[in-house]
Amino acid sequence: MPETARVALAHDYLLVLRGAERTFAAIADEWPQAPIHTLLWDPAVCGPRLAGHPVVVSRLNRTGARQSWFRWLLPAFPLAASAMPLPADADVAIISSSAFAHGMPSAPGTATLCYCHTPFRYAWFEGERALASVPAPARPALAATLAAVRRWDVRAAARVDRYVANGRITQERIARIYGREAPIVHPPVEVERFAPGTPEGHVLVVCELVRHKRVDVTLEAARRAGVPVRVVGTGADEPRLRALHGDHATFLGRVDDAQLAREYASAAALVMANVEEFGIAAVEAQAAGRPVVAADAGGARETVRDGETGVLVPPDDVDALAEALRETDLHRFDAARIAAHARRFSATAFRRRMREEVEALARAGGDAPR
Template structure:
């Protein structure tokens, strides 16, 4: 079975890119395709791989800083890469990588991090990304056309794999397609259980509006407890202006420093709704409880009362109450660690390898719900 790997873009290095890095490590002979890459920021082993990109897009001024604003170019970028010569094409997607061209009869496996939020859930996305109401209205018209095109591309995919049950539901709702769930890999072996709890909680996140770090900042202002915010992004200045004296911003730190801060913390604060969320699993790998908003992937990774505390009202007050509950529980650090091990890299690789071996022998596309009912 000749396998090829495809990803939306390799410009920011987040959870989706770690999945791609894991696949590239496991399948070193598989060619890798993406729209554009920032070769100075690539994770290992991606930094050692030959990557096929749309060079004309990479030369676009300002792409690295504003790559999301160039979304209209990404379909053309993937179409310009030529036809991928592989029997099985594994496509990591939360955007436009489904536009890649494949040879006739190829099996396409879309590992879906989420159907693209910016045109399937535009109100939520545009609220944080576009401040001008007139521009928001104009953008919705263009996004509707992309939504129709994305639906059409999704019907050409042979198999969908969702990164969580939350995403699985959206694949069925938006694309009307069946999918299997394989959770993303987390390198839990990088972390050690630390029974020592410091005097602070940690937020580990990109600082963008939809992550709702402001909810955590306001909660800790109310509590007067210490909070360390690790990460950077366009929302940082606003958050710093909102923060009281007990909230500290460390910015972007290296993996070793982030691990040290996490292992010494009282726990992790996960204030927004994520499709999966790597940080809660990493915190649990350290034996640390997670205080998380009870929606999305947190419902699959955090066991309320055993490995963390969930809150269900999207308010700073509800988060603050959850922190107080967390402080009162005598946590079993090793029980928390065992929960994290369900998401370890070997588990992902075994499940994904088994799936690829199974589908590599057939090119029959999964039925849509409408086809299954016919």
């Protein structure tokens, strides 16, 4: 791709700095002056990390939506994305999406690449969980909204020239839902932020505290195993989790990067009960030399070497997870070997692979119907 090529960037919403947002930030680092389009934007949180990029927001940003309640805008997101055209003079648009950004229209001469974290989970494969999260009288309206989102999503996907998946499970979903092939580029992990320390006797959870993360499985398994657990993260499920497990789990809320590095280094292991598309936390823990006890599915199969950098257990099996925590000598793992494995997922490797994908698309000139 010529150095003079004009690149535009897009992401669903930029309200927090977690895995998907950090992945997008690594893409933005590779094209440091490119404009960013996003539906919602919190400059206090994301502005410092994306400094130097002009940011264009949708009309929905006028609502002042923040991470704690932006999901209530769900019915408006497809229309807002469709009404937010990417720059007409862009040669290439790089879209990072797990929901709506891939529906932002581009000009006929713009080649579009979507780095897909997953097709929108609540529309396609976690609809029952979404419906269970609202009062019964609201469920018919939400079901109708999700059906409309699915129809819109398929139309939006057809206009994308090239998809790139963050792992095998997302690759399979893209093929099944959109009928498209997608190469895999694993997300970037800022492995240099982490270093091995002195592990203690507790295990660690690092994630957003929402039901699909299955934190309750981890906390119940840790209780049965008699292992203390520390929890980093906040979310809608936090009050329930505190009420059920506050006697044996320590909830730390959100922590800064320095404290997070210390939490990883001092834990006996990270526990990841959810089936993740990739699972950046699992790689961060390994960069700190700590093993991962994870569900044997999804991204963990790509990032954790069973018996060498962690332990894989059947998904949603509290007894198996409790047994692994109780019976495994988590201190026997070689910290240096685990950290070396994690370096395969560095931000440098990610940026190189993304540039290769973008350059391949630019040479092809786009290959999807518009």
